[in-house]
Amino acid sequence: MSERKIALEVEDLWVSYGESVVLEAVSFRVERGRxxxxxxxxxxxxxxxxxxxxxxxxxxxxxxxxxxxDVDRVRDRIGYVPQMVETNPMVPLTCGEMVAMGLVARPWxxxxxxxxxxxxxxxxxxxxGIEDLFTVPYKTASVGQKQRVLIARALVxxxxxxxxxxxxxxxxxxxxxxVFYLLNQLKGQGxxxxxxxxxxxxxxxxxxxxxxxxxTLVYHGKGGEELSSAITSAYSCPVDxxxxxxxxxxxxxxEDD
Amino acid sequence: MIEIPxxxxxxxxxxxxxxxxxxxxxxxxxxxxFMFMRRLGFVSAGISHALLGVIGVALxxxxxxSAVLVPATVVLGLFMGMLERRSRSGAPxxxxxxxxxxxxxxxxxxxRQVKGxxxxxxxxxxxxxxxxxxxxxxxAWGLSLSASLAVLLFFRGLLACAVDExxxxxxxxxxxxxxxxxxxxxxxAVLSLVxxxxxxLMIAMLLVPPAIGERKSRGILGMFLWTLGINLFTVCVGLxxxxxxxxxxxxxxxxVLAGLYILL
Ligand SMILES: Nc1ncnc2c1ncn2[C@@H]1O[C@H](COP(=O)(O)OP(=O)(O)O)[C@@H](O)[C@H]1O
Ligand SMILES: [Mg+2]
Numbered sequence: 376m377s378e379r380k381i382a383l384e385v386e387d388l389w390v391s392y393g394e395s396v397v398l399e400a401v402s403f404r405v406e407r408g409r410x411x412x413x414x415x416x417x418x419x420x421x422x423x424x425x426x427x428x429x430x431x432x433x434x435x436x437x438x439x440x441x442x443x444x445d446v447d448r449v450r451d452r453i454g455y456v457p458q459m460v461e462t463n464p465m466v467p468l469t470c471g472e473m474v475a476m477g478l479v480a481r482p483w484x485x486x487x488x489x490x491x492x493x494x495x496x497x498x499x500x501x502x503x504g505i506e507d508l509f510t511v512p513y514k515t516a517s518v519g520q521k522q523r524v525l526i527a528r529a530l531v532x533x534x535x536x537x538x539x540x541x542x543x544x545x546x547x548x549x550x551x552x553x554v555f556y557l558l559n560q561l562k563g564q565g566x567x568x569x570x571x572x573x574x575x576x577x578x579x580x581x582x583x584x585x586x587x588x589x590x591t592l593v594y595h596g597k598g599g600e601e602l603s604s605a606i607t608s609a610y611s612c613p614v615d616x617x618x619x620x621x622x623x624x625x626x627x628x629x630e631d632d
Numbered sequence: 633m634i635e636i637p638x639x640x641x642x643x644x645x646x647x648x649x650x651x652x653x654x655x656x657x658x659x660x661x662x663x664x665x666f667m668f669m670r671r672l673g674f675v676s677a678g679i680s681h682a683l684l685g686v687i688g689v690a691l692x693x694x695x696x697x698s699a700v701l702v703p704a705t706v707v708l709g710l711f712m713g714m715l716e717r718r719s720r721s722g723a724p725x726x727x728x729x730x731x732x733x734x735x736x737x738x739x740x741x742x743x744r745q746v747k748g749x750x751x752x753x754x755x756x757x758x759x760x761x762x763x764x765x766x767x768x769x770x771x772a773w774g775l776s777l778s779a780s781l782a783v784l785l786f787f788r789g790l791l792a793c794a795v796d797e798x799x800x801x802x803x804x805x806x807x808x809x810x811x812x813x814x815x816x817x818x819x820x821a822v823l824s825l826v827x828x829x830x831x832x833l834m835i836a837m838l839l840v841p842p843a844i845g846e847r848k849s850r851g852i853l854g855m856f857l858w859t860l861g862i863n864l865f866t867v868c869v870g871l872x873x874x875x876x877x878x879x880x881x882x883x884x885x886x887x888v889l890a891g892l893y894i895l896l
Contacts, residue, residue, distance in 0.1 A: 426798070429801070429802040430801065430802070431798045431801050431802055447804065450802070450803060450804035451804075453802070455799065455802040455803075457796070457798060457799060457802075462795050462796045463669065463670075463794060463795055463796065465668060465669045465670075465671065465794075465846065466669045466791070466794050466795050466852070467845075467846050467849050467850065467851060467852060467854070467855050468795065468851060468852055469850055469851040469852075471851075472851050472852055473795070476791075476792055476795055476796075476799070477803070479788045479789065479791075479792045479800070479803055479805065480788075510850065510851070511850075512850045512851070528799075
């Protein structure tokens with residue numbers, strides 16, 4: 376595999392919060408233009424993995440490369456949809472202004488305002504079918520709408536790799552399917568997509584590969600029988616899987632789900 | 633306490649009061665909302681109160697105020713910011729309160745030792761907008777303009793960090809640097825308001841208008857415009873009220889702001 380084809384490379388990643396180790400020895404690679412789904416039980420360290428990759432929290436040991444470079448050098452090409460949709464309620468932003476936050480440029484946010492900002496924002500919002508939210512206060516939007524606003528915020532600068540942390544956790548099913556179709560379309564245009572999701576069923580219909588995380592990477596591949604047993608051990612509950620792109624289903628839900 | 637000035641020099645003093653309050657209205661309109669959005673009201677009040685210690689010490693040792701105040705206030709602001717950041721990770725807020733109160737205690741102690749300055753302690757506590765010299769006005773405007781320009785220059789970065797610091801970091805913004813930059817800006821703004829509004833009451837001017845603005849507006853631009861409008865209104869009405877009722881300007885302004893906060 377040639378180096379230039381690798382979009383994301385994580386090598387021997389260790390992360391801890393104080394004394395407690397949350398991720399240990401996580402290593403994987405994602406090729407350009409692939410759609411990878413990351414699954415794992417609650418508290419497995421999925422969100423932590425994203426934050427470590429993006430330099431939001433410090434890494435204890437290990438290496439992260441995006442497009443073969445240090446993350447700091449390629450931030451303009453990275454889009455990020457965080458798990459938490461609640462932002463600081465003291466800041467009054469319209470949904471349009473929230474999307475424009477994705478265009479804040481380095482360094483130090485100094486940037487000459489350009490007339491094309493609004494066009495870009497409206498285009499990104501149109502992709503998610505939320506143009507009508509442009510002047511609606513973000514605070515008053517529903518959770519599902521907020522999730523789509525945050526996806527638009529990540530897409531507004533045309534990233535080449537997109538990290539999504541459970542972006543469809545609170546949207547209804549048709550919207551979830553639409554989001555997946557959109558991601559699939561973006562993938563078709565060459566974007567690499569890394570997505571954390573609880574919904575193994577929908578996820579497995581769209582992704583090229585699946586990684587299962589539980590403190591460490593317990594599975595990474597295209598799915599199938601191997602994944603089934605990996606998930607069973609990771610979730611410590613039986614999982615019903617039909618291989619090769621058909622819907623998968625977690626039979627017994629966790630109490631804390 | 634204050635005679636309504638009718639002669640030429642008196643009019644000059646009213647003009648100076650108005651000019652310096654105008655600068656105050658401008659800088660508060662740009663800095664206040666960030667203070668409000670980042671919940672830095674407590675820390676900012678701490679900076680302004682502890683500033684009394686810096687002033688007292690400078691006067692006691694006969695240091696030139698204009699040279700000492702800016703660097704000392706900036707250091708004070710950065711220190712307070714550091715304490716606030718620590719308190720977010722679970723450390724108690726006592727450290728901020730302690731710096732605040734110890735600063736004031738030092739200030740009062742020092743001012744008591746300075747011959748002839750005892751009555752002036754009052755004017756640092758509550759400000760004395762009607763006793764500003766031309767150079768006082770220039771000093772205040774210099775600080776207001778520096779702080780305002782810094783806000784405008786770094787507006788998007790400061791805003792992104794106020795909205796969501798983690799996302800800002802993911803976009804490559806130096807969140808920690810922008811946080812401390814904001815504290816430097818707050819320190820300059822606080823210093824620009826000391827002589828006209830005093831260390832105690834200026835916090836109303838900085839925090840109340842953005843709080844109203846946040847309630848009244850759908851988006852970020854509206855918040856800043858509301859804040860600017862309220863500031864200009866407050867300064868004018870406050871000055872008029874102070875002249876009419878023979879009140880210190882800072883007291884009149886505080887009453888106006890309280891009224892607006894309840895009514896709007
Ligand atoms: N800021 C933090 N400080 C301490 N522990 C944390 C923090 N964030 C997450 N954790 C812990 O790290 C573990 C992994 O969390 P997280 O990455 O959010 O899991 P997931 O996203 O897979 O549900 C959990 O046990 C969680 O309690
Ligand atoms: Mg998570």
